[in-house]
Amino acid sequence: xxxESNREDYLTxxxxxxxxxxxxxxxxxxxxxxxxxxxxxxxxxxxxEGPGQNEDEIGVPFVGKAGQLLTRMLNAVGFDRQQDTYIxxxxxxxxxxxxxxxxxxxAACFPYLKRQIQAVQPLILVLxxxxxxxxxxxxxxxxxxxxxxxILRQNIWCMATFHPSYLLRxxxxxxxxxxxxxxxxxxxIRRKYEELTHLSSPTQ
Ligand code: URA
Numbered sequence: 001x002x003x004e005s006n007r008e009d010y011l012t013x014x015x016x017x018x019x020x021x022x023x024x025x026x027x028x029x030x031x032x033x034x035x036x037x038x039x040x041x042x043x044x045x046x047x048x049e050g051p052g053q054n055e056d057e058i059g060v061p062f063v064g065k066a067g068q069l070l071t072r073m074l075n076a077v078g079f080d081r082q083q084d085t086y087i088x089x090x091x092x093x094x095x096x097x098x099x100x101x102x103x104x105x106x107a108a109c110f111p112y113l114k115r116q117i118q119a120v121q122p123l124i125l126v127l128x129x130x131x132x133x134x135x136x137x138x139x140x141x142x143x144x145x146x147x148x149x150x151i152l153r154q155n156i157w158c159m160a161t162f163h164p165s166y167l168l169r170x171x172x173x174x175x176x177x178x179x180x181x182x183x184x185x186x187x188x189i190r191r192k193y194e195e196l197t198h199l200s201s202p203t204q
Contacts, residue, residue, distance in 0.1 A: 004041065007119050011040050014115055018092050024108035026093035026101070032059035033093055036116065038086040043197055044079065044189070045122035046070070047113070049131040049163065050091035052098050061087050066164040070128070073164070073182065077190040086120050088113060090135035106135045117156070123196040125156050126189060129163025148185050150192070157192060161185040 015035040021027055034051040037060045046062075054064035062070050071081050079085060091101040091109045101109075113135065117125065127133050130143045137153065139146055143160060151158045162182045170178045 007040050011036065011116065011119055014112060014119075018112050021092070021109075021112075024091075024093075024105045026091060026095060026105055026109075029096050030093040031056045034059055034061050034089060035092055035112075036086060036088045037061050037063075038081060039083055040086055040120055042084055042086040042120065043123040043200075044085045044126065044193060045117065045120055045124070046085055046087045046126045046128065047132040047136055048087070048089045048128050050089045050101050051094040053094070056094040061089050062164075065168060069164040069168060073186050076183075077186045079190070079193075086116075086122065088116050090131050100131060106131070110135065122156060123200065124189060124193055125153075125158045127158060127160045129166065132163075133160045147181065148188065157196065159185060159189055159192075161189075 015033075018035050019033045021033060027033075030051075034055045048062060048070075051061065052064050052066070055061055055067070061067070074081050074085060081087070090113060091105055092112060093109075095101050095105070117136075125136065127136055133139055133141075133143060133146055137146075137151060137158060137160075139151075139160075143162060146160045147162060149159070151160075162178050162185075167179050167182055173179045173183075
């Protein structure tokens with residue numbers, strides 16, 4: 001098994017390779033590749049779609065408005081983004097005009113995400129939005145049908161939820177609204193996290 005520093009070295013090496021990647025056409029428009037944020041030893045991993053303009057400029061995922069909402073939702077259920085989560089996207093380079101990445105772009109980039117998941121070995125994987133669901137679970141169901149459900153894949157508990165950008169476009173917090181449903185998802189993610197981290201703790 002990889003030692004703690006091995007894991008960090010490995011991911012740093014992978015990020016370096018990614019920054020020079022030309023596996024798909026998205027590399028032509030990038031300012032920076034956007035590899036990850038957070039803690040490579042976190043038990044909770046979050047996957048988004050791909051960098052937007054802010055992320056492309058800064059080189060860190062989820063730093064724009066959607067990212068700030070994600071951070072607030074994590075905080076609201078007691079997670080510290082830097083300490084408790086590892087964050088990555090399905091594609092590491094910004095699609096022009098923030099369009100949805102194509103199947104070919106997702107496939108070209110998947111080896112990075114796959115290795116990130118293998119290195120981090122999260123207990124829980126949160127998939128934000130349809131692209132993350134397609135990219136990781138290859139499940140064609142719309143996000144409104146698949147969200148909120150636990151799916152066990154290769155020993156990792158996966159949960160799809162709405163993408164924070166979608167939540168920003170849907171203001172209502174009424175029962176049954178996307179924001180309300182996402183809040184249920186995040187509370188359930190916290191519950192599962194407690195359950196799994198207690199089970200995996202050698203002291204309890
Ligand atoms: N949306 C995403 O899916 N990922 C980001 O990093 C930023 C916005």
